[in-house]
Amino acid sequence: MSATLAADTRPADGRISQLNAVSSRRVIDPESFEWGSMRPGAVIGRELLSVHDLDLDLSEEELDRLSREQVASMLDAGVRFEAALTAGFALQIAEAPDVTDPRIVYMFHEIGEETRHSRAFVRLIHELAPTARNPFERGPAGWFGHRMMRWAVSQPALLTVLILGGEEIPDLLQRIASEHPDTDPLLAAVNRYHRQEEARHLSFARTVLPELWAEAPPRERRRIRWLAPRIIQVLFDTMVHPGVYRAAGLPGWETWKAVRRSPSRVALRHTATRPILATLLSTGVIDAGRVPRPWQHLCGVDRHGDPRPGDVPVPGLRAS
16 A cells, blocks of 8 residues: 555545444454354255256265365365455555554454454364365466465555455355355355455455555556456366365366356356456446456456346346
């Protein structure tokens, strides 16, 4: 955060001060959940499995294992994303000229909330007892991913757009799961808790993005327009990694590639990422009528930001 932004009183100060006040009043300790109560077998409904479209011949036991591995993979991705967010905020705090700025104060709140979320996710992963190994965390892919993370967190405007991706996508997935009758009660409760606090995090990101965009250098603006949607698609595609399918007795990479192309998974990506683009359009980061092609592809929209026809219904998604 720059000296210019920190030194002046800006229109967003009031909104951010409200978020600080709400976060101070609503502190939920993850230890309050009924840990140890997760049921054996499937933890989400069959229609919520990422292989929903593939018409695979799997036994009940294999479907149950896939359910647990898929959820564990998504939770693991959530822990790692929230750690990257924390790293980015910590860097901005360390470099801030005024630590009393309400933005800095809210970052402290968000870091505290994200660490509590991660503690809850880790407890869920422990109860799920996954066996899958994530190939994206090893070898060249792991090396490149870690370098990209360190590179991205040092760019506040780009990081904020990625935060929108890292919050909007899980928000939709957790909304669907928490509303589904076949979701394990403990998992549903943690999902509702996470969504409640993430709503404030999304509000903060939307509030500060215009300020950060105004100060972003041209190269960072280009990265937001052309690179950010590709990074967000990688985040989406790797939330359920190939090792999940292998653990359920399927060919890992072949199944993962088929899932990426499956109609319901593409529709889910479009639905989850369109709110990100809507924020960029409403804040002037992207001009209507000039939506870059990578954003069009990510969100399934035309150059005006309007949805293209052809998406199938997202399994489990109820009308809001």
